[in-house]
Amino acid sequence: MVCALLRSIMAMPGTTATDQPSSPSSGLARRRWLALAAPVFGLMIVGLDATILTVALPTLATDLQATTTELQWFTDGYTLPFAGLLLPFGVLGDRIGRRLVLIGGLLLFGIGSLLVMGVDSPEGLIVARIVMGAGAAAITPLALSIVPLMFPPEERSKAMAIATAGFALGLPLGPLAGGWLLSNFWWGSIFLINVPVVIIAVMGMVLFVPETRDPNAKRLDLVGAALSLVGVSAFVYGVIEVPNAGWSDPTVLLTMIGGLLLLGLLLVWLRKSSAPLVDLGFFRNARYTWSSVAISAVMFILFGVLFVVPQFLQQVQGKDAMDTGLHLLPMIGALIVAAGVGGRLVGKIGTKVIVAFGMVLWVAGLGLLATVEADTDFLVTGTALAVMGAALGFTMPTTLDAILSSLPADQVGAGSALANSMRQIGASVGVAVLGSSLNSVYRSNMDQDMPAGLPAQVTDAVRDNVAAAVQVAEKLPGSQAGALADSARDAFVAGMSTVALICAGLAAVTAVLVIALLPARDKTPLLTEPAAAEAETAP
Incomplete structure (x- = not known):
């Protein structure tokens, strides 16, 4: 029934590539850039929802009486279907229509966002997040795959920089938007904000984006x-x-x-x-392989940074949700500037230089973050965030453009989904490994500074996280209170420094690999021109 509804929408006048207006080339160019807004909005809400819960977990713990495990699953319920469904949805888009599956993903994401209206328990929110994650799995590979099909080579890098900047911008924007909404509205507003964006994206897809699919699609594997x-x-x-x-x-x-x-x-x-699900021959292309490796490393690092920095700002330096979001603005501003600069320069100096420079910036920003102490002025932390934002702006759009430009036009969905699966696994592994490293260092330091005579249950709470340690400290007498709180904050900062150094090491290794193995340009581009791609569209 849903498929029938979607197909009827696709049949509307003016919604297929064969209905492109016969206006001058300037009109077609304007139409392309207008059409770009639809995938940009879709990618932005995917990035936003990957991180918006960062500042909302304390509120959800109180309002929904959620346990620590349930709080984790508010995030993981989104991540799990996102990672697992990327490949099948990417291939399905190549087979039955990329725009069709993308619109279905947007609608599914919107339905998941609306489900929070009736949520009054942790289990209900987890279900809503699972639905949203499934929708995101369709949006991400297909929104990225349709962009290069709409633009000629001379415009493709700029278009991809804009599209991927939409996703990249959503990641640090999540805590900022979440902080503001939580300070002014009901907690469900952090999800309902997706609904108007979904409506705009779907309308843009229907009105301006042509349908494309593989005309020689094999049976689904x-x-x-x-x-x-x-x-x-x-x-x-x-x-x-x-x-x-x-x-x-x-x-x-x-x-x-x-x-x-x-x-x-x-x-x-x-x-x-x-008739395999995806062609492993993608990895014979060095641009595809090493760009995929680089973006996976970037996601590992980025999600590690977004995991520890908001906690540092809130639990160590005492910022509220809104202030935490505002303190991420240096990262967002630098990201926007760097994405624009990188998009203009990549055609002149090549992918290798841009990505390698971005990885070096990651090393510098993470190295600076590793020097931050509990009472460090924000000038240092903000500078580190700005440098890392610039690193993200140079690396993410450029690598994604290289990945997509190296793919055959009839397999951009499958190839993009394969690269996105690597990226999502990189993000998940990053949070797990870096979260474990943070906890290990924190607990090791707290075991050395634990006050004597505390009950076992209280000791476990202190070892669990810095927020619990500070709450316990408030109930202790005299100098013991300040000593425990300071020890907990210092222990967390030691863990954050370890996380930053691990990420800096990974960035340095990735920079060497990029310099040694990533081609500056694709000597044998496989992606067809938009005009050729239109020949493969559905009638």
């Missing part, structure tokens, strides 16, 4: 789709449970090892299948 969905989901589930359960937990080990085994079977299947 159901075995490959199942192995991908279950394998990625199992592995990511295990990764996101690591901070809660630890690396030795049987469930963590079973799901992570089982997921990796299934992904191994998927690789074997893809090599032998006559």
